[in-house]
Amino acid sequence: MKRTSPGVLAIAAILGIGVGFLIDQVLTSMGNATFTPMISLPVLLALLGALCLALAIPIRRATRGPNGAPIDPFRAVRVAMLAKASSIVGAAIGGIAGGLLLFLVTRPVSPSLGSTSTIIATIVACAALIAAALIAENLCTIRKDDDDEQPGDAGGSTIAR
Numbered sequence: 001m002k003r004t005s006p007g008v009l010a011i012a013a014i015l016g017i018g019v020g021f022l023i024d025q026v027l028t029s030m031g032n033a034t035f036t037p038m039i040s041l042p043v044l045l046a047l048l049g050a051l052c053l054a055l056a057i058p059i060r061r062a063t064r065g066p067n068g069a070p071i072d073p074f075r076a077v078r079v080a081m082l083a084k085a086s087s088i089v090g091a092a093i094g095g096i097a098g099g100l101l102l103f104l105v106t107r108p109v110s111p112s113l114g115s116t117s118t119i120i121a122t123i124v125a126c127a128a129l130i131a132a133a134l135i136a137e138n139l140c141t142i143r144k145d146d147d148d149e150q151p152g153d154a155g156g157s158t159i160a161r
Contacts, residue, residue, distance in 0.1 A: 001077065004084050004137060009091040009130065016095020017102065024103035035100060036115040042125035045090065049125075049132030052086050055079045056136035080140035087133035094126030 024034045056079050062071040101119045104111040 001080060001084075004087050004134065009087060012088050012091035013095035013098070016092040016097075017099040018095075020096035020099020020101075021103050022099070023096075024100055034104065034111075034115070036118055037097065037100075037122050039118055039121070041093075042118075042121040045093065045122070045125040045129045048086055049090075049129040052079070052083045052133050052136040053139075056083065056139035060139040076140050080137055083133040083136035083140065087130050087137070090126045090129035090133060094123055094130070097122040097126065 027034055059071055059076050059079060063076075097119050101116070101123065104116060104119070
């Protein structure tokens with residue numbers, strides 16, 4: 001499994017910005033109010049980041065501990081995939097919130113404090129989710145066994161396969 005690349009996160013964020021801006025543009029052109037995320041969204045995103053870290057820490061302890069206890073590789077892969085998906089979702093939702101904020105600040109009328117603060121809280125929670133998910137993905141890295149080396153492989157460490 002490859003690590004999450006910054007390019008994938010950047011593409012998800014850029015697409016999210018476009019979608020967020022377009023959503024508000026379409027809503028206002030139809031005469032509706034702009035979209036504002038609920039206050040529970042940043043809370044749930046922060047909890048998802050905490051969950052990723054909470055699931056990855058026991059894997060790190062088992063692989064790097066003094067006794068080197070064996071770890072179920074399927075569990076490590078599941079947690080690594082959860083972390084990878086969480087970082088991409090965090091980038092996409094953060095991009096959407098960024099597009100919503102971009103739309104609000106480009107209007108001639110200043111937006112209300114309530115809608116702006118919720119959008120900013122969502123962006124901050126998405127940044128925290130991305131950071132936590134990337135750290136969790138790194139914590140799920142396990143050392144390769146000596147018998148795992150393929151011909152021509154230089155060895156080293158890799159994410160659980």
